[in-house]
Amino acid sequence: MSTMVLASPSRYVQGAGVLGSLGEHLAKIGTSPLVVADDRVWELVGSTVAESLEAAGLPVVRVGFGTYATAAAVDSLVERITTDGHDVVVGLGGGSVIDAAKAAGHLAGIRWASVPTAASSDAPCSALSVIYTEDGEFEEYRFFPSNPHLVLIDTAVVAHAPARFLVGGIGDALATWVEARAVAAGTGDTMAGGRPTATGTALARLSWELLWENALPALDAVRARVVTPALEKVVEANTLLSGLGFESGGLAAAHAIHNGLTAAPQTHGLTHGEKVNIGTLTQLVLEGAPTEEIEDFIVFTTRVGLPNTLTEVGLTPDSPELAAVAAAATAEGETIHAMPFPVSAEQVVSALKAIEGISRRVRAETGLPEPVAYVAGH
Numbered sequence: 001m002s003t004m005v006l007a008s009p010s011r012y013v014q015g016a017g018v019l020g021s022l023g024e025h026l027a028k029i030g031t032s033p034l035v036v037a038d039d040r041v042w043e044l045v046g047s048t049v050a051e052s053l054e055a056a057g058l059p060v061v062r063v064g065f066g067t068y069a070t071a072a073a074v075d076s077l078v079e080r081i082t083t084d085g086h087d088v089v090v091g092l093g094g095g096s097v098i099d100a101a102k103a104a105g106h107l108a109g110i111r112w113a114s115v116p117t118a119a120s121s122d123a124p125c126s127a128l129s130v131i132y133t134e135d136g137e138f139e140e141y142r143f144f145p146s147n148p149h150l151v152l153i154d155t156a157v158v159a160h161a162p163a164r165f166l167v168g169g170i171g172d173a174l175a176t177w178v179e180a181r182a183v184a185a186g187t188g189d190t191m192a193g194g195r196p197t198a199t200g201t202a203l204a205r206l207s208w209e210l211l212w213e214n215a216l217p218a219l220d221a222v223r224a225r226v227v228t229p230a231l232e233k234v235v236e237a238n239t240l241l242s243g244l245g246f247e248s249g250g251l252a253a254a255h256a257i258h259n260g261l262t263a264a265p266q267t268h269g270l271t272h273g274e275k276v277n278i279g280t281l282t283q284l285v286l287e288g289a290p291t292e293e294i295e296d297f298i299v300f301t302t303r304v305g306l307p308n309t310l311t312e313v314g315l316t317p318d319s320p321e322l323a324a325v326a327a328a329a330t331a332e333g334e335t336i337h338a339m340p341f342p343v344s345a346e347q348v349v350s351a352l353k354a355i356e357g358i359s360r361r362v363r364a365e366t367g368l369p370e371p372v373a374y375v376a377g378h
């Protein structure tokens with residue numbers, strides 16, 4: 001008999017203006033919060049957060065953050081938490097600061113809350129963090145015995161974040177169903193540490209359906225800096241459904257290929273979801289998905305603004321780095337081994353090479369623009 005596991009945060013709060021109630025929600029889980037946020041985020045929402053905490057009778061203590069959730073960044077947060085006696089740590093900002101806060105809260109033995117300022121990844125809800133090197137290369141997954149005690153996302157803040165962040169979140173969330181259905185078809189475990197429940201798999205599917213229906217109008221809303229029902233749906237799909245869906249429905253090839261891509265310096269500077277989208281299309285090719293599904297996926301993700309060619313992530317079918325990407329994607333312990341069939345590095349290289357021509361053909365046939373080469377900054 002196999003064991004099935006579903007994991008979820010204790011409370012999820014979403015809506016326009018909910019950041020103003022952060023203090024009220026935090027006061028239920030702690031008395032001495034440490035808010036982790038970089039300067040840019042704090043400049044945008046710091047006054048709202050501070051007023052909310054003060055109104056709830058909580059002290060306002062904020063610490064800055066760099067770019068990546070590195071082991072060193074996590075350790076320095078743990079030191080700050082233990083020295084100053086905080087009892088809840090709040091990751092305020094993007095996926096990296098949230099992952100760092102979760103990892104620090106776990107190591108320090110206190111509660112943690114995720115307060116994303118964009119719907120840019122499915123990191124906020126899960127009981128795991130992705131740790132990167134100082135250069136932004138994937139280092140490891142860290143798993144925790146519990147999920148965040150609170151996830152709070154203000155859709156008015158999301159509406160004012162750059163559209164590219166929402167595009168990335170859509171890329172991350174589109175992978176969820178493609179990966180969850182592969183895990184359900186196989187015998188591997190999910191990130192929650194067991195076989196998927198029917199619930200976990202269904203949540204992944206719902207995320208896909210909401211995105212297919214609402215992603216394009218939600219992007220229109222963010223470009224107009226307004227909250228609409230379509231944006232609310234996409235924020236829920238990217239943050240809650242994809243979060244529950246990837247953790248309890250399972251990751252497979254798409255995220256393993258994303259992790260492999262971080263090993264190629266040409267991809268640095270791209271968002272998590274942009275790289276994940278290359279992984280999702282590559283997985284569809286690897287599993288021999290129906291041609292219509294692959295073509296629909298290329299058309300849809302091109303319209304969303306996600307890369308679906310190697311060109312758009314700084315690579316070509318001739319890049320020598322593809323071998324290293326595939327080797328990293330198929331490393332022992334990677335989620336690609338949850339696919340319902342064995343996958344070798346050679347198969348991954350072939351599928352990666354194949355997506356360039358497929359996407360170029362489909363885009364040409366449907367009147368969509370040719371890919372523009374990505375050049376990593378320094």
Ligand SMILES: [Zn+2]
Nearest residue numbers: 122172272276
């Ligand atoms: Zn992801």
